[in-house]
Amino acid sequence: MLLRKLLHRVSFTQAAGSRGYCTGMVKDIGQPAPATHPKLLKEGEITPGITTDEYISRRKKLLDLLPEKSLAILAAAPVKMMTDVVPYTFRQDADYLYITGCQQPGGVAVIGHDCGFYMFMPEASHHDVIWKGQIAGVDAAMEVFKADSAYTMRKLREILPDMIRGSTKLFHNVHTAMPAYMELEAFQKAASLGKVKGVSNLTHELRLIKSPAELKLMKESASIACQALLQTMFHSKTYPYENMLSAKVEYECKMRGAQRMAFNPVVGGGANGSVIHYSRNDQKVKDGDLVLMDIGCELHGYVSDLTRTWPPCGHFTSTQEELYDLILQTNKECVKLCKPGASIRQIHNYSVDMLCKGLKEIGIVKDSGSSLYHQLNPTSIGHYLGMDVHDCWTVSYDRPLKPGVVITIEPGIYIPSFFDGSERHRGIGIRIEDEVLITETGYEVLTGSMPKDIKQIESLLNNFCHGMGMQSYNNSMKVASS
Template identity: 60%
Template sequence: MATAARFLRRTLRASEVASRLLSTSHSIVRRAAYTTGGIIDVGQPTPKSHPELLADEEITPGITSEEYMSRRKKLVDALPEKSLAIIASADQQMMTDVVPYSFRQNGDYLYITGCTQPGGVAVLSKETGLCMFMPDKHKEDVVWEGQTAGVEAAVDFFKADKAFPLSEMKKILPEMIEQSKVVYHNAKASTSSYRNFDAFRRASLNNKVKDLMHYTDELRWIKSKSEIKLMRESASIVSQSLLQTMLLSRTHREESQLAAKIEYECKMRGAQRMAFHPVVGGGANGSVVHYSRNDKKIKSGDLVLMDVGCEYHGYLSDLTRTWPPCGRFSAAQEELYSLILETNKECIKLCKPGTSIREIHHHSVKMLISGFQELGIIGKGKSIQYNYLNPTSIGHSLGMDIHDSTSLTLDKPLEPGVVITIEPGIYIPQVPILNENAPDRFRGIGIRIEDEVLITENGHEVLTASVPKEIPHLTTLMNMGGGGSTTESHEARAACN
């Protein structure tokens, strides 16, 4: 009898597994949230706990439960028959043994579930719908960390079809894996909670395990109206914040001060965090593409390059401006800046449905090579040196991650609802590094001008257009009086001497 029972368990069809899940889930679901005065705490904002942030039926600010369920259906419909999708949350990363870093959710897990908390695993298939395995929580954890979402919140708030404690996953998920023809998972998620299961290892050895990224990247490529609204707000926040930081740079010339200012301004305007560590490169530091030290004093006559972005309820912005805090460009700086600005504007004109990022990139390369040759920065017939001076692409997709939908080819035609960046630049180090032969007068100059562009039905919309980038506008901004403040005017003049 025991042998026969084991055989029957191994040969259950996927539909029978689903049926068993449906019949047992209610006995496993248990209350993990508590209620105080009618406000339910599930470890993240809800319409009841934060009515100023979420409207009724929203799981995260601006995104309704209906939209989340639509995403799940689209993903399931896109996958082959009898597929299983395993989507793990991000793990909590620790600064020390007891001090965690600020948590940021895995983009795919957030996109499908709406859960902003660590430790969960979501499983999705046509047979079972959305099944969420939620971290087991003990009273001692609540004392130290507060409430978190459990299995009841998974069903009632996140609208999962079924939910189980994470401790039950080792009993349930292996059978789901065995009954599936293909298992997809978000391979870049760092969790090992299911990867050590024998069933998952066998599926991997049998070439049944695939990366889910291409499917989720396709879904995330085109933003919904709700997502576009959030991205507009994210872009608006960072644009206003950078403008305030540019004004501060007239009197405060430490890279660290400008980094602190941009983060303060973004968070005061509602951003949850920065999209990435701000790049604040004064002078030659601006020639380091992803400079991050932010520990130098900006010298009189230097340009400052700031590449910044913020996160607003899961959606990111990305913006770069380069300007002279002392209010004037040198002749060499202006020559280079004018070329980068012209390239930025011409490439933005190409942003429309049907064009690809690669096409725009090729156009930018032609413009910049021609311009660099005219300025004597690279010689005729030596276009290979271009890559030493600008090793970056003209732009990338933007959304829930700073480089969004990265598995999709750059040849993919742009469509309405896609958001990309346009960011031409030039990076000439103080001392030659890669055999580039720029004239001495251009040495130590780094310039990037980056805008965030939404593709529309008829062309495009620049979401960061409010931040000045024309030379007359920048010099006027940097030479403005301090609102009648004589002290500030003196400080600005002193900083430039």
């Protein structure tokens, strides 16, 4: 009887608390808003740190790139299903998010010189609300996302055809294109006349140079990833298992505010580190082997990406050290080349020359121009970074870098265990990756707080692994650099 009374009291309290929240003045729009998440967003922000005015400015800039009488159609990312009733975690398409600020699936945005900014929003049935919760509708499109006109998706077939027929060119997001508008007769006719093009060439131009608000989020994302990877490095000495290290870094990222990982962590122990996009993460790291961890997290739509390679046992072997030092020096020299006017291609070519020369001196390749090098490193020195890991992929690597662009610098060598060459180097994979912001005067390394020098790493692993806090980390940096 006492237990029943207690359970009744708890249930009543929970129900009362729930009713008190639901009947309040705040309205849930299916994503964080200043009214529902006052500690996360300030008034006038759609994304933490990014204001409504910035989103309006982005749309104006897109209009400036659109030819007269043309139309841009951007659809939200689709929901992808794991099984018949279980969806994969939803992630919004970067272009749609960049233009609208809306984090939810099912919508279509249309922008044109004559029509302005239209949003077609999904409708949530009573069943959907019960099972999935509230979503942003037509009211939110007008009030929150500041659409000039907003309609339900049911109205798209009535309204969009006339807009398409009145346009000379159509631009749309090919990767999220949906039948709702592609099956329209007007769209198909425009496509048959060659009037339809991808919109990414335009949106990537806008996304390439980051605003101060975007850079703030990118710096925070990089900081979270660095802290998480550092804690995982300490964890590796006691728990040298790929799956545990993967779980640890994801935990540390999310505990610091990241919404998700930017990609499945690469945790390659020993020869697994020579598999560039290794993702199984199911082996124990053998004593004396290196572990290569390539990780990144996403914070409010902006991602980080960094890699470190270290020996969980606490000491590099002489063979590991000579190859690691080559990668480290290449990383440092290539970072120095990051400045306005340089290009990723130029930096890449420099890295190839430096690594080929170093591999010849070590004895891994016979001559500095050997094609064998490209088997040991088939990757570029880096890529653009932003809302996507390989951001703005339509922008050439030959493009001169400008202030506000963020790139990665990630030299690496991947020697498989079946390598037909230097036996002592077989099964070693090493990559050192940093995020670099191009500034007016040169560069800023956004992941500079993450140790990469051999003495720093060994000192941290051997002296500061247990009960590691931020104060211990600061002290360890002084010790490691002394």
